[in-house]
Amino acid sequence: MRSNDYKTRQKELILNFFIENKEKHLTAAEILKHMNAQDSNVSMTTIYRCIEKLVSSGCVRKYFLDERSGACYQYIEDGHTCHEHFHLKCIECGMLTHLDCQHMQSLNQHILKHHGFTVDNSRTVLYGICEKCLKRNER
Amino acid sequence: MRSNDYKTRQKELILNFFIENKEKHLTAAEILKHMNAQDSNVSMTTIYRCIEKLVSSGCVRKYFLDERSGACYQYIEDGHTCHEHFHLKCIECGMLTHLDCQHMQSLNQHILKHHGFTVDNSRTVLYGICEKCLKRNER
DNA sequence: TTGCGTGCAAAGGTTTTGCATGGCA
DNA sequence: TGCCATGCAAAACCTTTGCACGCAA
Numbered sequence: 001m002r003s004n005d006y007k008t009r010q011k012e013l014i015l016n017f018f019i020e021n022k023e024k025h026l027t028a029a030e031i032l033k034h035m036n037a038q039d040s041n042v043s044m045t046t047i048y049r050c051i052e053k054l055v056s057s058g059c060v061r062k063y064f065l066d067e068r069s070g071a072c073y074q075y076i077e078d079g080h081t082c083h084e085h086f087h088l089k090c091i092e093c094g095m096l097t098h099l100d101c102q103h104m105q106s107l108n109q110h111i112l113k114h115h116g117f118t119v120d121n122s123r124t125v126l127y128g129i130c131e132k133c134l135k136r137n138e139r
Numbered sequence: 140m141r142s143n144d145y146k147t148r149q150k151e152l153i154l155n156f157f158i159e160n161k162e163k164h165l166t167a168a169e170i171l172k173h174m175n176a177q178d179s180n181v182s183m184t185t186i187y188r189c190i191e192k193l194v195s196s197g198c199v200r201k202y203f204l205d206e207r208s209g210a211c212y213q214y215i216e217d218g219h220t221c222h223e224h225f226h227l228k229c230i231e232c233g234m235l236t237h238l239d240c241q242h243m244q245s246l247n248q249h250i251l252k253h254h255g256f257t258v259d260n261s262r263t264v265l266y267g268i269c270e271k272c273l274k275r276n277e278r
Numbered sequence: 279t280t281g282c283g284t285g286c287a288a289a290g291g292t293t294t295t296g297c298a299t300g301g302c303a
Numbered sequence: 304t305g306c307c308a309t310g311c312a313a314a315a316c317c318t319t320t321g322c323a324c325g326c327a328a
Contacts, residue, residue: 006282006327028317043285048318050283064206070317071206088256097256103249110242116270117227117236127262131255145302145307167292182310187293189308209292 005053010042014050018060018075025063025072025096065089065096065125086121090130092137099126144192149181153189157199157214164202164211164235204228204235204264225260229269231276238265 017034018026028047035042051073054060060073065087085100108119129137156173157165167186174181190212193199199212204226224239247258268276 004282008283008327010284041285044317045286045319046284064203088250088254088258090256091259091262097254099250099254101249101253103246107242107246110240111227111238111265114240115227115236115238116273117229117265117267118269118273119227119265119267120230123230123266125263126250126256126258128256128258130257134255134257143307147302147308149309180310183292184294184311185309 010040010046011050013038013040013042014047015054015059018054018073022075022077025065025074027070027072061122063087063123063125066094087125088130089125089127090133091127092129092133095130095132097130149179149185150189152177152179152181153186154193154198157193157212161214161216164204164213166209166211168209200261202226202262202264205233226264227269228264228266229272230266231268231272234269234271236269 013035014031017031028044028051031047031051032042032044034040035047051060051062055062055073059076061076063072063074064070065072066089085098086104088097088099089095104121108121111117111119152174153170156170167183167190170186170190171181171183173179174186190199190201194201194212198215200215202211202213203209204211205228224237225243227236227238228234243260247260250256250258
């Protein structure tokens with residue numbers, strides 16, 4: 001956060017909720033719901049505006065993981081900004097898994113070398129069918 | 140299309156527009172615009188309902204390529220349903236390119252073998268920075 | 279005091295739905 | 304005739320914006 005940026009109750013509540021849910025992808029609606037449950041009286045407008053700043057400042061990342069609903073957001077720890085990974089999302093059951101392996105690096109290097117394109121893994125979602133759904137379909 | 144599915148002027152117009160623009164990703168709004176330009180009087184409701192059927196029947200594929208705007212759609216030729224490719228999308232200039240290379244296959248095989256996940260390339264978008272934008276940023 | 283932050287309401291855009299009418303077979 | 308398709312309007316969603324007021328520094 002910059003110096004011309006005031007500390008407020010709402011910002012603190014929202015940031016804390018992000019930090020408490022580091023491992024989750026939160027939607028604006030989920031954040032609002034939590035605030036209401038806590039009687040914290042934070043408006044949706046404020047949530048969106050606060051998220052926007054957190055994304056700009058780099059401590060929260062924006063994803064579009066679910067085609068049906070809107071954006072979701074996740075807190076990024078300082079030391080983990082380089083720990084990038086793909087997401088695998090099952091189009092049947094919606095299950096989301098993280099993929100972090102060598103092949104990814106190799107693909108990215110190839111794409112950069114031959115196609116001049118720098119892939120941002122953290123934004124990328126590979127859609128497909130997970131093992132469970134595949135087996136269920138085979139029956 | 141099934142037998143309990145009537146041929147109408149609107150369906151024909153929409154399907155033809157898809158076929159004429161095989162190489163493009165069309166949004167519902169673009170289709171409506173075209174229909175209006177042709178004085179074809181097709182409502183947005185009908186466009187969405189018709190697209191839904193085309194997607195279900197497998198001759199049109201739905202994508203979410205642009206985070207800001209909504210879904211877009213592309214006609215799939217009968218013989219080309221297996222010709223799948225990744226999309227590369229530049230998060231700065233919005234440029235979209237198609238990627239169809241060996242490394243992709245290798246990554247998919249790895250993911251299937253080690254993570255039990257069957258990737259659907261056609262749905263997948265790799266986000267990042269294209270060559271032009273990277274060079275512009277370096278200046 | 280200054281200027282950013284907040285909340286409400288309203289608008290924006292995309293997509294869906296209810297309902298009566300219209301048209302295919 | 305029977306059923307599906309259409310169009311309008313309205314709603315449902317997610318997100319943004321205008322404006323007045325509140326609050327941090």
